[in-house]
Amino acid sequence: QVRLVQSGAEVKKPGASVKVSCKASGYTFIAYYIHWVRQAPGQGLEWMGWINPHSGGTNLAQKFQGRVTMTRDTPISMAYMEVTRLRSDDTAIYYCAMGGAIKLNYWGQGTPVTVSS
Amino acid sequence: SSELTQDPVVSVALGQTVRITCQGDNLRTFSASWYQQKPGQAPVLVISDNNNRPSGIPDRFSGSSSRNTASLTITGAQAEDEADYYCNSRGSSGDHVVFGGGTKLTVL
Numbered sequence: 001q002v003r004l005v006q007s008g009a010e011v012k013k014p015g016a017s018v019k020v021s022c023k024a025s026g027y028t029f030i031a032y033y034i035h036w037v038r039q040a041p042g043q044g045l046e047w048m049g050w051i052n053p054h055s056g057g058t059n060l061a062q063k064f065q066g067r068v069t070m071t072r073d074t075p076i077s078m079a080y081m082e083v084t085r086l087r088s089d090d091t092a093i094y095y096c097a098m099g100g101a102i103k104l105n106y107w108g109q110g111t112p113v114t115v116s117s
Numbered sequence: 118s119s120e121l122t123q124d125p126v127v128s129v130a131l132g133q134t135v136r137i138t139c140q141g142d143n144l145r146t147f148s149a150s151w152y153q154q155k156p157g158q159a160p161v162l163v164i165s166d167n168n169n170r171p172s173g174i175p176d177r178f179s180g181s182s183s184r185n186t187a188s189l190t191i192t193g194a195q196a197e198d199e200a201d202y203y204c205n206s207r208g209s210s211g212d213h214v215v216f217g218g219g220t221k222l223t224v225l
Binding site for chain 1: 119147148150152154159160161162165166171201203205206207212213214215216217218219
């Protein structure tokens, strides 16, 4: 069965960076996009972007361009999402999800990231 | 504000039918998918491409779309259907993804 297992919770100071990992299994890794979606406390879902594991190409929401990097390591079916210059409003649960360009079929368990001085 | 608009709160009596809607100009051109999120859990895809139900999703969940509105219908709502529901589709730029603001469904 499809599984996406994410790295554990992080606590960071403002201005630092965080890198979240997502280990995929149960399907052909390069055949589906990996999306990243975040959810601030008590808020809705916010799409951040996707990476095409086959080509490495990315498509980021405009507000994250220049501050977010998405990468992958295909031999080990891992995807990564790094956010730099963290701010307090980056405090959120970060999810990876696999699917097509728009449809998100399966989601990881989420990685809480807290930004606090 | 989101390009996709959802009612923030909807309620339904146990066993009755409820429709949750998602409005946006993008939906005239692109299909919508629906996700269920229970407290403390990751979202789960319940309807894709307007009206396709993934395996394992109960058949009381169905979807439809007309003009600029996509709808998720739960026929015979159960207590376990109480959750937040989000729609998503392509954004106006065509290559981005957008989510609706979410609808909190209460089963009375």
